[in-house]
Amino acid sequence: MSDNRTPSPGDETPVSPPPPPAPPAPSAPPPQLGYAPPAQPGYGVAPSQPGWGAAPVQPGYSPPSAPVYPVVVSRPTSPLAVTSLVCGLAGIVLFWAVIPLLASVAAVITGHMALGQTKRNPGIGGRGMAIAGLILGYAVVGVGVFILVSTIISFLFLGAFSLPFIFAG
Numbered sequence: 001m002s003d004n005r006t007p008s009p010g011d012e013t014p015v016s017p018p019p020p021p022a023p024p025a026p027s028a029p030p031p032q033l034g035y036a037p038p039a040q041p042g043y044g045v046a047p048s049q050p051g052w053g054a055a056p057v058q059p060g061y062s063p064p065s066a067p068v069y070p071v072v073v074s075r076p077t078s079p080l081a082v083t084s085l086v087c088g089l090a091g092i093v094l095f096w097a098v099i100p101l102l103a104s105v106a107a108v109i110t111g112h113m114a115l116g117q118t119k120r121n122p123g124i125g126g127r128g129m130a131i132a133g134l135i136l137g138y139a140v141v142g143v144g145v146f147i148l149v150s151t152i153i154s155f156l157f158l159g160a161f162s163l164p165f166i167f168a169g
Helices: 079-093 099-120 127-158 162-168
Strands: none
Touching: 079 099, 079 127, 099 127
């Protein structure tokens, strides 16, 4: 028997919806930016002993690597710069004697010689020490000149022997 009738809404056979698409296959994790802490061995594991394996690495992190430090090439220091700094410090420390003026003059002379030497030859260091020696030397020379000038002026205006008579009378 042939079914020539028109289908009514109640006569329809239920059609199931198509199945949902399958989720995509897991791919490699995205690269992590920033700091990756080094992998820690488990409790009781000593990877430094022979026979033990390397420390486990967490997935998604690269194994720890040694830090890269820049290579610092040290330059030889100018002996004149060291002399300038030592003489400048001696001028400050020995302020109570006659030596500071002599030491400070030596600091100024050797400081200028050291600056010239470091400028001519960039392979020699010590420019900072030479500048420090110059500053200390000029400071002590300046203080010495001030004391000398003020002493001469006081002798000219007050007289060489008038000071004891002012306090006596």
